[in-house]
Amino acid sequence: MAEITVFHFQAGNTLIYRLNTKLKLLLLLIYSFSIYQLSLKGVLFLSAFIFIAVSGTLTKPAGLIRQMKGFIFILILIVAASMTSVTGDPLFTGLPFPTREGLLSGMLAGWRFVMIIILGLIFTTTTRPNQIHAAVGEILKPFPLVNESAIAARMSLTIMFIPILMDMLNEIREARKARYIEGSRNPVKNISTITVPLISGVILRAGETSMAMESRLYSGALPGTKQAVQRKEYLLFAACLVPVVPAFLL
Amino acid sequence: MSLLEVRNLKHKFRDGTEALRGVSFKVNSGDFIILAGKNGSGKTVLIRHLNGLYIPSEGEIFFEGKPIHKQIKWVRQNIGMVFQDADSQIVSQTVWNDTAFGPENLRLPKADIEKRVSNALLAVGMMELKDHSPHNLSGGEKRKLAIAGILAMDPRIIILDEPFTNLDYTGIIDILGQIVKLHKSGHTIICVTHEIEKVLYHSNRLIIMDRGLIAEDTLPEKGIFNTHKYGITPPMEEREGIEIVRDMTWLK
Numbered sequence: 001m002a003e004i005t006v007f008h009f010q011a012g013n014t015l016i017y018r019l020n021t022k023l024k025l026l027l028l029l030i031y032s033f034s035i036y037q038l039s040l041k042g043v044l045f046l047s048a049f050i051f052i053a054v055s056g057t058l059t060k061p062a063g064l065i066r067q068m069k070g071f072i073f074i075l076i077l078i079v080a081a082s083m084t085s086v087t088g089d090p091l092f093t094g095l096p097f098p099t100r101e102g103l104l105s106g107m108l109a110g111w112r113f114v115m116i117i118i119l120g121l122i123f124t125t126t127t128r129p130n131q132i133h134a135a136v137g138e139i140l141k142p143f144p145l146v147n148e149s150a151i152a153a154r155m156s157l158t159i160m161f162i163p164i165l166m167d168m169l170n171e172i173r174e175a176r177k178a179r180y181i182e183g184s185r186n187p188v189k190n191i192s193t194i195t196v197p198l199i200s201g202v203i204l205r206a207g208e209t210s211m212a213m214e215s216r217l218y219s220g221a222l223p224g225t226k227q228a229v230q231r232k233e234y235l236l237f238a239a240c241l242v243p244v245v246p247a248f249l250l
Numbered sequence: 251m252s253l254l255e256v257r258n259l260k261h262k263f264r265d266g267t268e269a270l271r272g273v274s275f276k277v278n279s280g281d282f283i284i285l286a287g288k289n290g291s292g293k294t295v296l297i298r299h300l301n302g303l304y305i306p307s308e309g310e311i312f313f314e315g316k317p318i319h320k321q322i323k324w325v326r327q328n329i330g331m332v333f334q335d336a337d338s339q340i341v342s343q344t345v346w347n348d349t350a351f352g353p354e355n356l357r358l359p360k361a362d363i364e365k366r367v368s369n370a371l372l373a374v375g376m377m378e379l380k381d382h383s384p385h386n387l388s389g390g391e392k393r394k395l396a397i398a399g400i401l402a403m404d405p406r407i408i409i410l411d412e413p414f415t416n417l418d419y420t421g422i423i424d425i426l427g428q429i430v431k432l433h434k435s436g437h438t439i440i441c442v443t444h445e446i447e448k449v450l451y452h453s454n455r456l457i458i459m460d461r462g463l464i465a466e467d468t469l470p471e472k473g474i475f476n477t478h479k480y481g482i483t484p485p486m487e488e489r490e491g492i493e494i495v496r497d498m499t500w501l502k
C-alpha cells in the first residue's frame with residue numbers, strides 16, 4: 001500500500017506542537033477567515049509569515065504534494081472556474097476568455113485554497129486526534145442544547161477517516177490500473193468506477209471500524225484529560241496574531 | 251463453572267441468511283481453541299456474538315456464569331477481539347494512542363494508562379514504533395498493534411479472527427509466537443483459522459464449523475482425521491493423530 005502520511009498526526013517538538021489545542025483551533029479559524037477576506041497583497045504577506053512559522057514543522061513538502069494529487073485536480077478546477085467566468089480585458093484578442101482580471105482572481109482563489117489546505121495540514125500534523133476531541137468538547141461545553149461530546153467525537157472520527165479515504169482511493173486506482181479501466185475517455189464512467197467502490201468500501205470499512213471501537217469500549221464520551229492553558233501559550237498565541245493586523249492594512 | 255458458555259445460539263440476518271443454526275459449546279479457562287471451517291461457515295458471526303457485537307436471534311451466552319448482555323462492559327474488557335481485517339481496527343493516528351484507546355475508554359487514571367500501554371507495546375515488541383502512524387505499518391505490525399490494543403485492556407480471553415491472512419512467512423512466525431506467548435502467560439485463546447497446519451500443535455481443542463453448526467469439538471489429534479470432510483486440508487497420513495499434530499506448527 002502506498003505510504004500516506006498526509007493529514008496524520010506526526011510526533012514532533014516545534015513550538016506549534018506545544019500550543020494549547022483550543023488556541024490552535026482558534027488560530028486556525030482566524031487565519032482561514034483572514035485568508036478569505038484579505039486582498040492579494042495581504043494574503044501573500046500572511047502566507048510568507050505562515051511559511052516561516054512552519055518551516056521547521058512541515059518537512060518533506062515534495063512527498064506531501066505527491067500524496068495530494070487529488071487536491072491538485074480541485075485546485076485546477078477552482079482556477080479554471082474563475083478564469084472562465086470573470087469578464088474584463090481579454091488576454092488574447094478575439095477570445096472572450098481568459099481575461100486579465102480572470103487570471104488574477106483565479107490565481108488568488110487558487111492560492112487561498114492552497115493556504116487553507118496548508119493550514120489544515122499543520123493543524124492535523126501537530127495535534128493528536130484525542131486533543132482535538134477534547135478541545136472541541138471544551139469549546140462547545142458552554143452552549144446549551146449542544147451535545148458537545150457527540151459533536152467532538154464525530155469531528156475527531158471524521159478527521160480520522162481522511163487518511164482511510166485517501167488510502168482506499170489509492171487502492172481503487174491501483175485496482176483500476178490492474179484491470180486497464182484507467183484510460184477510459186468517458187469521464188462519467190471514470191468517476192463512477194471510482195466513486196461506487198469508494199462509497200461501498202467506506203461504508204463497509206466504517207462498519208468494521210465502529211465495531212472494533214465498540215469492542216474496545218468506545219462510547220463517544222469525552223476523554224477526561226483537560227488541558228489548562230499556560231501563560232506561555234497565550235503569549236505564543238498573541239504573537240501569531242500580530243501579522244494578521246498589518247495584513248489587513250496592506 | 252466454565253469461563254464462557256454458549257447455549258443454542260442462532261443468528262438469522264435480515265436478508266434471510268441463517269449464519270448460525272444452533273451452536274453450543276463451553277470455553278474453559280486456559281483453553282487454546284482452534285475454530286476452523288470453510289469460508290462462510292459462520293466463524294466470524296459466531297465470535298462476534300461472544301463479546302456482544304452481534305445480538306443472537308435465539309440462544310444465550312454466559313460469561314463467568316452470568317448472561318453477557320447484563321454485563322457488557324465487563325465482558326468487552328475481558329474478551330479481547332482481534333478482527334480479520336487489520337486496517338479497519340486502526341482508530342488512532344499513532345501506535346501509542348491506538349494502544350491507549352481501550353484503557354482511555356475504561357477511564358483509568360493517566361499513570362495507569364501509560365503503564366498498560368507501555369507494557370502492551372513491550373509485550374509485542376512495538377515500543378520503538380510508538381510514534382509511528384499505524385496506517386504505514388506492515389501487515390504483521392498492524393496485527394501486533396491490534397494485539398497490543400487488547401492486551402492493554404487486560405482481558406482473560408483473546409479471540410483472533412484469521413490472524414495469519416495477508417502475512418508473509420516471517421509475519422506468520424511472529425504472530426504465531428505472540429499467540430503462543432499469550433497463552434503461556436495465562437490467557438485463554440480462541441483462534442479462528444483454516445490454516446490449522448500452522449498452529450494446531452499448540453491447541454488443546456479443535457472446533458470445526460460447518461454451515462452454521464459445530465460439526466466437531468474434540469481433541470486436535472482426534473479431529474485431525476475428520477478435517478477433510480469440512481474442506482480443511484491437513485496432510486493426511488497413516489500415523490497416530492498425536493504424531494501428526496506434533497508437526498502442525500510453524501514454530502520450530
Ligand SMILES: Nc1ncnc2c1ncn2[C@@H]1O[C@H](COP(=O)(O)OP(=O)(O)OP(=O)(O)O)[C@@H](O)[C@H]1O
Nearest residue numbers: 263265267269287288289290291292293294295296
Ligand atoms: N451482515 C451480514 N448480512 C447477511 N449475511 C451475512 C452477514 N455477515 C455474514 N453473513 C453470512 O453469514 C454466513 C457466515 O459468515 P461468516 O462471516 O461468519 O463466515 P466465516 O466462517 O467467517 O467465513 P470466512 O472464512 O470467509 O471469514 C455467510 O453465509 C455470510 O454470507
Ligand SMILES: [Mg+2]
Nearest residue numbers: 293294295334
Ligand atoms: Mg470470517
